Amino acid sequence: MRRASGAGSEAGLAGDVPPADRVVVDVGGHPRVFATFTAPSFGAVHAHRTGKDGKPLPCRPRRDSPTCPHGRYEGCGRRHDRDDPQVGQPLCVDCYDYQGAVLWNSHAGELWRRFTQALPAVLARLLGVLRARPRETLRLSYAKVAEYQARGLIRFNAVIRLDGPDGPGSPPPDWATVPLLDAAIRQAVAQVVCLPQYRLLPLRHWSHMLGCRGRFSTKSRYYSTTSAFVTVRPRQEPEPSLGSGRSRQRSQAA
Numbered sequence: 001m002r003r004a005s006g007a008g009s010e011a012g013l014a015g016d017v018p019p020a021d022r023v024v025v026d027v028g029g030h031p032r033v034f035a036t037f038t039a040p041s042f043g044a045v046h047a048h049r050t051g052k053d054g055k056p057l058p059c060r061p062r063r064d065s066p067t068c069p070h071g072r073y074e075g076c077g078r079r080h081d082r083d084d085p086q087v088g089q090p091l092c093v094d095c096y097d098y099q100g101a102v103l104w105n106s107h108a109g110e111l112w113r114r115f116t117q118a119l120p121a122v123l124a125r126l127l128g129v130l131r132a133r134p135r136e137t138l139r140l141s142y143a144k145v146a147e148y149q150a151r152g153l154i155r156f157n158a159v160i161r162l163d164g165p166d167g168p169g170s171p172p173p174d175w176a177t178v179p180l181l182d183a184a185i186r187q188a189v190a191q192v193v194c195l196p197q198y199r200l201l202p203l204r205h206w207s208h209m210l211g212c213r214g215r216f217s218t219k220s221r222y223y224s225t226t227s228a229f230v231t232v233r234p235r236q237e238p239e240p241s242l243g244s245g246r247s248r249q250r251s252q253a254a
Helices: 004-012 023-028 098-127 178-191 246-253
Strands: 032-035 139-148 155-161 215-219
Touching: 023 215, 032 178, 098 139, 098 178, 155 178
Parallel strands: none
Antiparallel strands: 032 155, 139 155, 139 215
């Protein structure tokens, strides 16, 4: 499925190749922005940092020796490897906002939904027209991948693209530019608010993905080809012959 997701995202960037020719090659010239939506900080955590030479750097070096309200050192001089189990763990478990982190993960999907709802309205406001007007000459398409960071928080990586009114096959208007799209994305993110609904939190539904830092992707309908074109289908096992399986067992029983 990861292969299908990657191929679909690439198709929406540069255009498809036969037989998955639902996205024309010219789509590569449409205005598009690669945006990363990262969770805020819920407390300092251990990190794997590298220098320009690729060698590990100290985690959180501090010249002084500050301590948190619980008496724990607020820095870390260790050089963590990428697979160090301490990476992503809080420096102080009592200072870390675990509740806020859980709520962020629980509402990440809703935050994205509200962002996609707000973006067309912000785009229309920047153009000084009614919300329905841009739809006559423009279509917003996107593909996003949600993944767990080392600190266990969901991050979205998204490609957001401007197409013509008929989707990837039609060119966007001349006023549809990357700076316009970038400004609309930033303003839409700033106005999205999601209030917690504790009784509706599907906390356990995605908890199995934390161990492997799994990722899952979605896209708008017209962004690129469907996964059916690029998913590797499992090998079909041959049908059992008449003399095997249950028929043979019945013969033996008789």
